[in-house]
Amino acid sequence: MLKHKEALRTDFLWLICIAILGCGRSSTSTPIPSSSTQGVTGAAPFGTGCQQTFQNNWQAGLGHVWSLCSKWNSRFNAVADWKWYYNLDGGKGWWEQPSGYGNNLDTVNFFFGSTHGGAFNGTAAYAMWNVNSSAKTTSMRLGNNLDVLSTYSCQTLKTDNQIVARWLPVMAGGLRYVTGSHDTVYDSYWTDGSAESFANNMAHSHSIRSSWLDGLWNLFVKNDAAVMTVGTNASDCFNRLGNMTAQNRLGFPRRRDGAIGYMCWTTRHE
Amino acid sequence: MNSRKNISILTLALLSSSAFAADFPHRRELNARSLAVGLGVSSVMPLVRTAGPGAPAVLERFLSRWQQSTTSITTAGDYELTQDDTGLSADNDRDGWSLKVSGDGTAVTYRNWAFHDAHSVPIDFAQRPPESTLEAWGRRFLDGYLGTDVLVGPNEQRYPLSARYDTFSYQPTDLSAPAVDMVIGNVVVFTRAVNGVDVVGGGSKVAVFFENDGTPYGFDFDWPNYVTPGGSMDVLSIDEINAQDALLSDYQFDASVAVDTRLFECGYFDAGIQFHDAQALIQPGCAYQRTATFVGDPDLYAADPTDGLMQTGFVDVVPAARLPQFDQFWPQVYYAFSGEHLRSAGDDPGQQ
Numbered sequence: 080m081l082k083h084k085e086a087l088r089t090d091f092l093w094l095i096c097i098a099i100l101g102c103g104r105s106s107t108s109t110p111i112p113s114s115s116t117q118g119v120t121g122a123a124p125f126g127t128g129c130q131q132t133f134q135n136n137w138q139a140g141l142g143h144v145w146s147l148c149s150k151w152n153s154r155f156n157a158v159a160d161w162k163w164y165y166n167l168d169g170g171k172g173w174w175e176q177p178s179g180y181g182n183n184l185d186t187v188n189f190f191f192g193s194t195h196g197g198a199f200n201g202t203a204a205y206a207m208w209n210v211n212s213s214a215k216t217t218s219m220r221l222g223n224n225l226d227v228l229s230t231y232s233c234q235t236l237k238t239d240n241q242i243v244a245r246w247l248p249v250m251a252g253g254l255r256y257v258t259g260s261h262d263t264v265y266d267s268y269w270t271d272g273s274a275e276s277f278a279n280n281m282a283h284s285h286s287i288r289s290s291w292l293d294g295l296w297n298l299f300v301k302n303d304a305a306v307m308t309v310g311t312n313a314s315d316c317f318n319r320l321g322n323m324t325a326q327n328r329l330g331f332p333r334r335r336d337g338a339i340g341y342m343c344w345t346t347r348h349e
Numbered sequence: 350m351n352s353r354k355n356i357s358i359l360t361l362a363l364l365s366s367s368a369f370a371a372d373f374p375h376r377r378e379l380n381a382r383s384l385a386v387g388l389g390v391s392s393v394m395p396l397v398r399t400a401g402p403g404a405p406a407v408l409e410r411f412l413s414r415w416q417q418s419t420t421s422i423t424t425a426g427d428y429e430l431t432q433d434d435t436g437l438s439a440d441n442d443r444d445g446w447s448l449k450v451s452g453d454g455t456a457v458t459y460r461n462w463a464f465h466d467a468h469s470v471p472i473d474f475a476q477r478p479p480e481s482t483l484e485a486w487g488r489r490f491l492d493g494y495l496g497t498d499v500l501v502g503p504n505e506q507r508y509p510l511s512a513r514y515d516t517f518s519y520q521p522t523d524l525s526a527p528a529v530d531m532v533i534g535n536v537v538v539f540t541r542a543v544n545g546v547d548v549v550g551g552g553s554k555v556a557v558f559f560e561n562d563g564t565p566y567g568f569d570f571d572w573p574n575y576v577t578p579g580g581s582m583d584v585l586s587i588d589e590i591n592a593q594d595a596l597l598s599d600y601q602f603d604a605s606v607a608v609d610t611r612l613f614e615c616g617y618f619d620a621g622i623q624f625h626d627a628q629a630l631i632q633p634g635c636a637y638q639r640t641a642t643f644v645g646d647p648d649l650y651a652a653d654p655t656d657g658l659m660q661t662g663f664v665d666v667v668p669a670a671r672l673p674q675f676d677q678f679w680p681q682v683y684y685a686f687s688g689e690h691l692r693s694a695g696d697d698p699g700q701q
Contacts (some may be wrong), residue, residue: 140600143693145692145695145696145698149696165700173701195659197645197646197657199645199646234660238518242528265663267664268680269620271695283440286466298538298569298621299550317517321517340522344517345515347516349511
């Protein structure tokens with residue numbers, strides 16, 4: 080990693096070197112500190128859980144999830160500490176009831192997932208591989224270790240009059256931040272780099288909100304990106320929603336149970 | 350059951366009018382025309398995307414242009430230079446701006462993240478800048494900042510395409526008050542038509558990002574020069590296009606699945622420089638952006654047919670030339686020629 084000050088303005092050799100010889104360097108990384116309470120030190124641990132095909136085709140196959148998640152893992156691993164990556168066969172348990180599983184959503188600081196999603200009456204839901212199995216947010220309480228829950232799934236942050244009911248159970252455990260979609264995110268060849276772009280933006284210490292909105296932004300495909308957090312009041316929520324980064328998140332105390340007075344969210348809206 | 354034909358039929362029936370709420374008239378007309386007649390012409394002259402001057406030269410040009418700027422569009426200060434397989438980036442993490450030039454230099458992305466995070470003052474959603482204001486701001490920006498980059502040739506036209514709003518909403522968790530919706534940012538997107546035919550896809554697009562007071566804080570463009578190498582390509586009718594969709598779509602659904610077409614746009618398909626095959630022509634195509642709704646929880650669905658539903662979004666771009674030419678980065682063309690689905694690398698990681 081090199082810092083350049085005015086260098087390019089007087090000397091193009093390095094750029095020419097990159098362009099012609101491919102002698103550039105790998106993408107830069109800003110290490111993301113760990114906040115684990117289980118003794119993990121150094122870079123923050125992260126886990127990934129994704130599903131592209133479904134048992135007996137109970138849900139339509141998604142053609143590009145493995146590449147989406149692989150790209151996420153590759154890029155985010157440059158700044159955080161990759162711990163595990165699983166498909167969602169039997170995933171309901173380690174999404175909803177983390178304590179019974181060695182690796183689960185609450186053993187890492189960052190989790191990224193991709194599968195079908197839905198906004199049910201009173202709960203958001205994520206499709207697992209197993210027939211008729213879905214993980215429901217009203218059965219999830221996260222935040223012993225997890226800081227940021229990110230999912231590339233449709234509708235889980237739908238902004239109707241039930242968003243609080245769907246997400247307060249999850250946030251009550253102290254989870255700092257959620258990224259997702261209020262309507263549609265597209266499975267396609269043209270969008271399978273979205274999570275990689277999100278990771279790259281976070282690596283440069285941009286706010287989680289801007290990182291997610293911009294990561295899913297596309298001049299072709301109209302992804303509907305949304306983020307959410309909680310606060311003691313509206314002002315606290317606004318501050319946390321817009322200013323939290325992967326690097327500074329530890330400066331935003333976990334808000335649990337009765338300390339949560341407000342929920343707030345941002346969408347990129349038509 | 351293969352219900353590809355169902356998709357084609359439903360395309361006509363279920364095009365969501367609400368999806369066009371923030372689209373400009375040109376896009377609404379493009380969608381309506383595409384649904385009715387496809388491209389609406391019997392043949393087109395294919396285009397070639399002229400190679401740009403290269404990412405290094407363009408990066409240097411933009412870095413120099415705003416090096417002394419103290420406005421929201423600036424490249425002042427230290428920056429970190431990186432390269433990946435898509436292009437070159439300069440990032441000033443301290444002051445919060447980033448500049449990326451992709452591929453051959455015909456696509457550029459700029460953000461002043463720190464400025465936006467510090468200046469995104471919420472206003473009531475009802476007071477958001479109307480589309481006409483965003484269009485005016487956008488045109489002013491293009492003239493003032495990108496006048497030598499986003500050029501419009503003699504047989505070309507530039508149109509406002511869509512507007513998007515970044516919201517901030519909040520609600521007390523005791524539900525003692527309803528959610529309050531505000532706006533913290535605005536985006537306007539322009540597109541281009543060549544020889545009277547719209548360019549669909551990520552190519553020939555320019556987006557400008559504004560604060561609520563009209564201050565720009567970012568832009569994206571993918572805006573090549575096109576030339577016509579000669580010859581023409583016969584174009585399929587809308588019925589033939591829908592038949593091709595049934596054959597080439599990446600997705601198959603049971604007849605019980607509800608498919609909703611959010612966007613349907615026919616024209617020259619230019620996916621943008623990141624997905625451009627330098628050996629391929631810019632050919633006619635029709636882009637479908639659709640959602641499919643499935644039962645995700647049978648018990649909930651049985652009790653209430655509006656409950657327990659899950660959704661997915663998917664994209665297909667069907668070649669609309671009667672004799673399309675090969676393009677290694679166009680999934681449906683690739684499938685038509687090879688019988689194989691185009692995928693980036695990635696494998697099932699296995700079960701915990």
